[in-house]
Amino acid sequence: MLFYVLINIIVALIGICAVFYLLFRLFAWRQGDAHFVIESRKRKPFVLKEISTDAAVFETEVPFRNTGKQGGTIMDFYPRHLLPYEQYDKCIVHSQLANIAAERDDGYWESVIILPGKGGHIRVTVELVSKNGNIKQDLQTFPDMSIDLVYQVVARSEWYIHKARITLKASEVQHALKSI
Known part of the structure; x- marks a missing residue:
């Protein structure tokens, strides 16, 4: 019993x-939890920031925001440009991004806590360096180039890595070259 x-x-x-x-x-x-949205469709057009005989620098701004119910931390954020040499091999590509609210020039993303409903802007910088020394000539045949914006989020749930994609369009490059 x-x-x-x-x-x-x-x-x-x-x-x-x-x-x-x-x-x-x-x-x-x-x-709820944090939910980050990279608003790649609302990005500003790439603009030519600097040009020399052998290099050109393009920049854009991409908004992001936390649409979730909780604050979250973006621990790491970096660009990954996608331009295989089979598609285009006249330039060497360097890319980096920065949080406009906490600008750094060393390519390091400083962790930032984003409260619900808040956000900011990311500055994406792409440097194209000519292999033969004439960037204007090389960019005449530049194709569309995808850039993945990869970020790590830590919030109430388990951390995760996510990415969004933007594109440096050939038309933007051609438009910038015509304006100089």
Whole structure:
């Protein structure tokens, strides 16, 4: 008889723990989490920032915001340009990004906490260096170049890495070359 009473108590405790766990999960779900959106469609057009005989520097600004219910931290943020030499091999590409609110020139993304409903702007800089020394001539055949913006988020849920894509369009490069 005592054995059955102990089993009933253990089962009741497990049931109470399960109910509390479900209530906690429901509470946490209602609290929400951070959700970052890189608004790549709202980016400013790339502009020619600097040009020399062998290099050209283009820049754009891309807005981002936290659409979630909680604050979150962007721990790391970097660009990855995608221009294989089979597609175009006349230039060497260097890219970096910076948080406009905390500008740095060393390519390092300083961790930043973004509150819900808030955001900022990212400055993406692309430097194209000519392999033969004549950047104006090399850029005449420059194709569209995708750039992945890769970022790591730490929030209430487990950390994750996500990416958004922007494109340095050939038309933007041609328009910039005509304006100089």
